[in-house]
Amino acid sequence: MKKGQSILILFGIFVVLFAVIYFFEIKGGEEREKKSKLASQLFKAEKDSVNRLILTTENSHIVCEKKDSDWIITSPILTQGDAQSIESNLSSILNASIERQIADSAADLNLFGLLEPRGQVQIIINDGKHTTLMVGDENPTGTLIFVKYPEDRAVYTTNKSLWNYIDKKLFDLRDKKTMHFNVDEVRKITLTSRTKGTVRLEKISGKWQITAPVNLATNESEVKSLLSRLSNGTAKSFIDEKPTDLKKYGLMKPAIKINLEIGESLASTNFSVGDTAASDGGGFYAKEETRPPVFTIEKWTKDGLDKSAFDLQDKKVLGFDGEKADRIVWEIANQEYTAIRVDSLNWMVVAPETLQVDQNLMKRWLEALRDLSVDELETYQPQSLVKYGLDSPYLQLTLFDQKNTIGTILVGKEIAEKYCFKTAQYPHVYRIRKNTFDRIYKKPEDLKVKTVSANS
8 A cells, every 4th residue: 555545544534533523522512511501400491582581579570571682571561671681680590500309299388488489480482482480498508599390399499599580670670771862873962951051062074063052162072971971871760650740850841951863854852850859769850751751860960961061162272283383472461472483393482582492391381282271161252351351461372383373362360269261263251270370371481491500
């Protein structure tokens, strides 16, 4: 026999042996393990085949039914289920296994708390087959519980954790989301607050813009946070399933009302926050327009929704590219100064006198101007700038990019360690903190190169 033929024969034997080992030992072992596990399980069902879960205890009777990929609770009320919670609970129930059979005769079920069981669970699958399991007392060591099928005389034990998945309240399994919508499809937002007024926002070319009471760019992260609180927030408790009088919850004239316009059709949906729910466990009453129940939300959730235009606006006033600024003209107490960029790294003060600038100090000043944000809103519509000291500002500063103006800022009176502030672009008057002012208030001597004494 030739050497090549021997190698082929040996290779063929190897392939056959590998196939035998794989299909009998590995795959066969997996199948045997799966069958063994299934044999010990209390419920012989795959999760995807279950279309109804019924949990009964002394205090509740909850029926969950699967409709396509959704879960609906049909008892004790008809409401949307929390699919994630129900699926997780169902998985834990299906994973429960028999520890051992402790009796093959049910002559005295009182011994096991099964004559009048404290609860039961029913699993119904797509073909209509169902399994009912009754739950009795804990065993003497408190680690297991006694269980029994109604049609079977035997009594079994299983891990007592099973009871945690049966002893559920309606609140545990129902849909608790505060509002239902697709965040990416929201096109317009109208937020009306008793204390902060009305603000309107619109998504324009993929960016959120405030359109009332002013036209300003938003802080995108603030708007995303608002929408996230609405879509991901959860109810604290459910108070009234079918309210007949919203006035007693403060929901006829809510403290906060948020209207969303969604999709190309701009379909409208609302969410309202009413009065404090001090007599109902705390928080605030709330309601989604498309669902009947009144529920409560936590105070921090309510505070996260109670936003003014200023809360949502972009508070950066310049936000320029520091590499593009090439000239700064500023005036302090009627004295004007000018600094120019000499090259890509160096600046120099050129008026009223020439002064060499420390480039690190200049860099930090430019960064402070670039990142300058206002801290408080004084008014969007000032009647006069005189009361704020902005008619003749203490500090006025303009940044240039070649011949173009990047922006001009004006700082006026100091009031309670805050300075009145505005930009030349808008009439709006704000306040900035003293430490913010200190970062942008510079005289040429604050920027100059510090000479080192020969004796130092």
